[in-house]
Amino acid sequence: MNNSMAQPAKTSKKRMLIQRLAFAIMSFVASLTVLVIVLIVVYIFAMGYEALSFEFILSPPSDGMRSGGILPAIIGTLYLTIGTGILAVPLGVGAAIYLSEYASDNQLTRIIRIAITNLAGIPSVVYGLFGLGLFVLFLGFGTSILAASMTLAIMTLPVIISTAEEALRAVPQSFRVVSISLGGTRWQTIRKIVLPEALPGIITGVILGLERAAGETAPILFTGAAFFLPQLPTSLYDPTMALPYHLFVISTQVPGMPIQIQFGTAVVLLVFVLGMNLIASIIRSRARARRQW
Amino acid sequence: MVTPMDKIIIENFSIEYSDGVESLRNINLRIPTNQLTVLFGPAGGGKSTLLRSINRLNDLADVKTTQGKILLDQVNILDKKLDTISLRRKVGMVFARPVVLPFSIRRNLTYGFELAGVRDTTLIDESVVRSLTQAALWEEVKDRLDEPANSLSGGQQQRLCLARSLIQQPDVILLDEPTSGLDPISTLKVENSLQELKKDYTIVLVPHSVQQAARTADTAAFFLQGELIEVGSGVDIFTKPKDSRTQRYIEGRYG
Amino acid sequence: MDNLLIPGSRHQTAKTRFTQAAEIVISAIIKAMGYSAIVFVIMIFVYLMTEGFAAVGEVPLSVFLSERWYPVEGFYGILPLIGGSLLVTVGATLFSVPIGLATAIYIAEIAPRWMREILKPVIEILAGLPSVVLGFIGIIALAPQLRKLLDMPTGLTALAGSILLGLIAIPTIVSVSEDALDGVPKSYRDAALAIGATKWQAIWRVSLPAARSGVLTAIMLGIGRSIGETMTVMMVTGNAPVMVRGLQSLFMPTRTMTATIAAEMGEVAQGSTHYHVLFMIGLILFLISLIVNITASAMVFRVKKRAERILS
Numbered sequence: 031m032n033n034s035m036a037q038p039a040k041t042s043k044k045r046m047l048i049q050r051l052a053f054a055i056m057s058f059v060a061s062l063t064v065l066v067i068v069l070i071v072v073y074i075f076a077m078g079y080e081a082l083s084f085e086f087i088l089s090p091p092s093d094g095m096r097s098g099g100i101l102p103a104i105i106g107t108l109y110l111t112i113g114t115g116i117l118a119v120p121l122g123v124g125a126a127i128y129l130s131e132y133a134s135d136n137q138l139t140r141i142i143r144i145a146i147t148n149l150a151g152i153p154s155v156v157y158g159l160f161g162l163g164l165f166v167l168f169l170g171f172g173t174s175i176l177a178a179s180m181t182l183a184i185m186t187l188p189v190i191i192s193t194a195e196e197a198l199r200a201v202p203q204s205f206r207v208v209s210i211s212l213g214g215t216r217w218q219t220i221r222k223i224v225l226p227e228a229l230p231g232i233i234t235g236v237i238l239g240l241e242r243a244a245g246e247t248a249p250i251l252f253t254g255a256a257f258f259l260p261q262l263p264t265s266l267y268d269p270t271m272a273l274p275y276h277l278f279v280i281s282t283q284v285p286g287m288p289i290q291i292q293f294g295t296a297v298v299l300l301v302f303v304l305g306m307n308l309i310a311s312i313i314r315s316r317a318r319a320r321r322q323w
Numbered sequence: 324m325v326t327p328m329d330k331i332i333i334e335n336f337s338i339e340y341s342d343g344v345e346s347l348r349n350i351n352l353r354i355p356t357n358q359l360t361v362l363f364g365p366a367g368g369g370k371s372t373l374l375r376s377i378n379r380l381n382d383l384a385d386v387k388t389t390q391g392k393i394l395l396d397q398v399n400i401l402d403k404k405l406d407t408i409s410l411r412r413k414v415g416m417v418f419a420r421p422v423v424l425p426f427s428i429r430r431n432l433t434y435g436f437e438l439a440g441v442r443d444t445t446l447i448d449e450s451v452v453r454s455l456t457q458a459a460l461w462e463e464v465k466d467r468l469d470e471p472a473n474s475l476s477g478g479q480q481q482r483l484c485l486a487r488s489l490i491q492q493p494d495v496i497l498l499d500e501p502t503s504g505l506d507p508i509s510t511l512k513v514e515n516s517l518q519e520l521k522k523d524y525t526i527v528l529v530p531h532s533v534q535q536a537a538r539t540a541d542t543a544a545f546f547l548q549g550e551l552i553e554v555g556s557g558v559d560i561f562t563k564p565k566d567s568r569t570q571r572y573i574e575g576r577y578g
Numbered sequence: 579m580d581n582l583l584i585p586g587s588r589h590q591t592a593k594t595r596f597t598q599a600a601e602i603v604i605s606a607i608i609k610a611m612g613y614s615a616i617v618f619v620i621m622i623f624v625y626l627m628t629e630g631f632a633a634v635g636e637v638p639l640s641v642f643l644s645e646r647w648y649p650v651e652g653f654y655g656i657l658p659l660i661g662g663s664l665l666v667t668v669g670a671t672l673f674s675v676p677i678g679l680a681t682a683i684y685i686a687e688i689a690p691r692w693m694r695e696i697l698k699p700v701i702e703i704l705a706g707l708p709s710v711v712l713g714f715i716g717i718i719a720l721a722p723q724l725r726k727l728l729d730m731p732t733g734l735t736a737l738a739g740s741i742l743l744g745l746i747a748i749p750t751i752v753s754v755s756e757d758a759l760d761g762v763p764k765s766y767r768d769a770a771l772a773i774g775a776t777k778w779q780a781i782w783r784v785s786l787p788a789a790r791s792g793v794l795t796a797i798m799l800g801i802g803r804s805i806g807e808t809m810t811v812m813m814v815t816g817n818a819p820v821m822v823r824g825l826q827s828l829f830m831p832t833r834t835m836t837a838t839i840a841a842e843m844g845e846v847a848q849g850s851t852h853y854h855v856l857f858m859i860g861l862i863l864f865l866i867s868l869i870v871n872i873t874a875s876a877m878v879f880r881v882k883k884r885a886e887r888i889l890s
Contacts, residue, residue, distance in 0.1 A: 042776075049778035053688055059680040060689070063748065064697060067704045070715055121611055128612025132605065144875060145615040151799075151871040152622065152864060153806030155836045159843065159860040160622045163629055167848060184618050191615065204422040211380055212487070213411040214438045215601045222437070227425055238706075245708025248808040248836075252843050274710045274809075281714050282813055292718075296711050307706045311699065322425035322473050408598065440597075 071304075074296050081294025095258060095280065096287055100295055102262055106175075106270035107244055107302065109263070110254070113179030114186055114243045119236055121183075122190030126232075129191070130198035131220055150188035154248040157185045161253040176266040178254025182243045189242065193235025197228040202323055230317030234310045241306040245299065247274040273299040330356040330495060330525040331377065336391035336401075338376060340384065347372055348549045350391070354495075354542075359517060359526040361540035361557070363533060365572060368546035370529045374497045377527070378414040379407045395495070412439065415488030419500040419531075421480035423472035428464055431472045431483060435491045450490050457520060458486035459512050478509025485516065495525045503531040514539055533573055537561045545569045623864065630861035633854035647819040647833075649842065649852045656859060661822035662736070662832040663805055666815060669740025669828060670747055670804040675797055677744070678751030682796075685752070686759035687781050705749035713813030716742050721814060728829065734816035736832040742810045747800035754799055758792020759785055795874045802870040805836075806863065812837035835859050 085099055092098035125146075133139040161181030171177040201224050209219040225232075247255075255275035263270045277295045280287045331354035339346040347369040354360045362370040375381045376393060379400060392399045400410055412435070424431050432451050441447065451468070455461035460482040464475070472483060481501060488496055498517075502510040517526055517539060530536040536543060540557035545566070553566045564570045571577060637654050644655035685697050720741065721733025728737075762785045770780040786793070816831020819838065839856050846853040 045776050045779065049776045052778045052782070056680045056684040056688055059677055060684040060697060063677060063681050064700045066745070067700050070707070070712075071703065073719070074711070074715070121614055124608050124611030125614055128608045132608060133612060142612060142616055144872065145619040147871045147875050148619055148868055149615060151802045151806070151867040153808060153836055153867060155808040155839050156622070156626070156806075156860045156863050156867075159839060159857060160625055162843065163625050163857070164621070184622075187615065187618065202422075204418075204420070205424060207380070207383065208418070208422050208424060209434075209438075210383060211378060211411055211416045212435045212438060213408045213491075215408065215597055217601050217604045218438055218597065222434075223424060241706055245706070245710070247708070247710045248840055251840055274708050277714060278710050278809060278813070281717055289718075292714065296714055299708060299711060303706050303708060304703060307702065311702075322471050406598075 071300065074293060074300060078290070078293030078295075078297030081290040082297060086294055087298065095284060097291070100271075100273070100276060100291075100298065102259060103271040103273045103276040103295070104298060104302075105262060106255075106272040107274070107299075109175055109270055110178055110182060110250065110272055111240050111244045113175060113266075114182040115236070115240050117179060117183035118186045118190055118239065118243075122187050122236075122239075123194050123232060125187075125191045126194030126198055127220060127225075130195050131216065131224065146188045146191055149184070150192070152185075154185060154246055155251075157181055157249045158251050158253060160184075161249060166253055172267060173252070173256065173269045174254055174267045175263055175270050176254075178250040178270075178272075181249045181253045182246065185246070185249055186239045186243045189239035190236055193238065194228070194232045197231025197235065198224060200231065201227045205323075227321075227323070230313055234314045234317075237306050237310040237313070241303050241310070244306070245274055245303050247272075247278050250275060273302065328355050329353040330395065331527075332392075332394040333373070334392040334394065336373075336376070336389075336393055338372060338381070338389045339387045341387045342385070346549050347376075350551050352544055352551060352554060354525060354527055356525050357521055357523070358541040359521045359528060359539055360542040360544065361536045362527065362529050362544050362546060363536040363540075364546035364552075365577065367548060369549045370546050371499050373546075374416070374499050374527065374529060376401075377495070377497060378411050378416055379405070380411075380416070382407065412491050413493050414495045414497060415491070415493040417481070417484050417488050417496070417498045417501045419503050421477060421484050421504070423475070423480050423483060426472060427469045428472045428475070428483060429468040432487055432490050435487065439491070450492075454486040454490040455483075457489055457516065458482045459516050460486055478505045478512070481505055481509065482513065482516070485513065489520070489524075493524065495527065496520065498526070498528045500529050500531040502535070510535075533561075533575070545572065547572075626857055626861040626864055629854060629857035631858070633851065633858040636851045636854060645821045647838070649855070652851075654851075654855050656835075656855075656862075658819045658821045659833060659835045659838050659859065660862075661827075662815070662819065663834040663836070665736050665822050665827055665832055666739045666743060666811060666834055667801060667804045669736060670743035671797070671801055673740055673744030674747040674751055674800055674804075678748045678796070678800065679755055679793065681748070682752045682755035682759060682793075683781060683786070686756045687777075687785060701749050701752050704745065705753075707746075709746060709807060709809040710813070712742050712746060713810040716810065716814035730829055732816060732831065734814055734831055736815055736828045736830065739811045739815035739832070739834075740828070742814060743804045743807055746807060746810065747803045750803050751796045751800040754796035755789070755793050758789035758796065761792065762788040791877045795877045798870055798874040798877070802867055802874070805866055805870070808836040808840050812840050817841060835863055839863075 087099060087104065088101055089099035090101050129139070129142065133142070158181065161177055165171050165177035165180050166173055205223050205227070206219050209223055210216075214222070250272055254269055255272050256269040257271065257276065257279045259269065259271050273295065277292070277299060280295060281292050333350050333352040333354075336350040337346070337348050350373065362373060364370060372381070375384075377395070377400070389401060391401070393401050395410075395414070424434060426434065429451060432454060433447055436447050436450070452461060455464065460479060463479060464483075472480065475483060485501070502513050505513070514535070517528065520526060521541070528539060530539065537557070540560075542554065543557050543560040544554045545552045545560065545564070545568075547568055553560065553564060553569045555565070560569065561573060564573060641654050642656055644653065645657050646653040646655045647658050681697070681701070685694055689697060716738050717734075721738050723733065724730065724735065724738055725733035766784050766788055767780050770784045771777070775783070811834045815833065815837065817833050817837060818831035819833040820830070822832065839859055842852070843856055846856065
């Protein structure tokens, strides 16, 4: 026992050294990661900045896609994002309400959760395959905004369900109990208290889900995306250009494509996606400040 | 024998949860009309469970079996076909922690009317004033009705919850340790309100201390581990309890 | 409706009856929505199965398990593709796990508050970067640099793919691990400190082991993410379906299963053997992700999952 009293100074110096080393490594790695990410974003913006002009954003491509603007791709991504939202949000939020407010903890519920987890993990290209097989071919929608949106919607579903359910569960259970004790039905309680209070969280989750859908290429590769379209799509059954697909093609398959246009396209896509990210963050922090619980 | 003076008659009532917690065994109890009945006893005795059975709030919990009857105005409210929504308007409840809804003070009160689809603004406004007065809160909030309810102090919030439970003029008010988190002054205000209210309402109270039980009870029922040990008038039970277990609890030998 | 009423009719309003009827309809709709996830998973599985299994009839197993993928001439050996996916995924995991874990530990245990407010949003930004953008960076910047640095004939190699996939997997690993570490009760840490441990010892010997299942989940999800990634690998790994032979393959072009589907699906005739084989590959990917996810779920039981969503 006396020996341990003689050791403390030496071992604790050694331990402190280890700690300092470990902390230094961790913070170095974390900082490096941050640096790399920031570098990537800055690099793209810096290189693509020159290509940005009103003409670039607002006019269609010309000269065999090698100059002009990328308006149709921007509009196409907008269409697809909205289409995905219309399909995935009601279904996703409804499923989330079911899981949070109605489902009891039994085997069926557990299977549903496993199914959602699996949907979340399926590779995006497999969704594209499925969308091709079912929507484009079997149901005959053809390469279209409709098929692509439906494919993207199924892919986005698990994200929306998860975040919406989390937002609903965060609402204190005591509110529900009080509402029932005052003579409310379960749906009245959801409609008047739970849903409104969970709404900011749900919206944040929806935006993040749609942000991902906007940036995905593989699901729309064979279901709705096209590269060279002389006109904007006029119906749901038309194919459309889209920013991520456009970037993919012009950076890999078009010889002689000016580098500024490639960077410019990347910038626009980034602005779209990161902009949604920013909006979601703002909604989230403002809602937290205003919460009455 | 059923007397018209008994608002609630509990007959051979037993209930068991799926995990066996806080069950009740064969309860027979009469709650007299327009009196303050106290259910007291050590924790785990089943008092909250009984309270939540009276307004069928137990439907939300994981209940395994229920037996017996609970008659409210001669109607068995445990019947599966019962309109529980109307029941919960006839039986109001105040919980242990003040739970104000994330609305304004006014909307907390009118929420019940909202649920019921009542739109008569004159009736609603009068009810707001009346219920806040009954809960001894009107003077303090009359100029702040549109402020968020969570800007009130704990004691005020609980009185708001009391007013909320009164606003649709139920017949019965159930209170589950309503003053457990409150300071002595707020506690006193609530107890005084209850004494006033019992003229018009039937009150069932689970107190948070034996002293509160003794202060407020017209009738008192002692519960121990899911069984009803003894019932009596407030005066009798706390001065000459018949059962030794009641006696020992009142004296503070256990709890 | 035959509802038992209580005397005292002022409590029963017309709205109550309507409300209760609406309640039943709405509950049914919501319930149906809840089942939708199961329906979709089954649909996808069934579809992949029917289209993929047709290949079983058309292509003998020996051809499948051969080392040559050249569909034009009827060579449907998927081993190089599986090898490519594995190679790139292993590389990505070796890259992303240490970095992701270190970052997660830093954020959860070491970083001061202001640092955390910077780190978390930046990681979220990485999570939001579309894979095609990262692939683009790979082509423009990473591959040429690798080529120069390592003196290779081309930078479009498995290594480039691994690096980028690693980047893509990092946010997943960071957020799930961070959640796991946050979930360790503070009392554990305090107890360790109280008996004289340094902060680092508390992290290394107490918090991390306690968060073990969450961290493993994070790694599995990261792996799942890497296997399933398509665009980045398609743009950056050179698209050469050659068999993987040892470490040196890391510095050579390769092709993953995902890239194969994406690259060739556009050119196949519906119903052809090639078409069915591609579906078969899709089925394999689906099953892999199924296994990864079920394993990860089994490990979770109490740790909150933040797989693809970042909501705090």
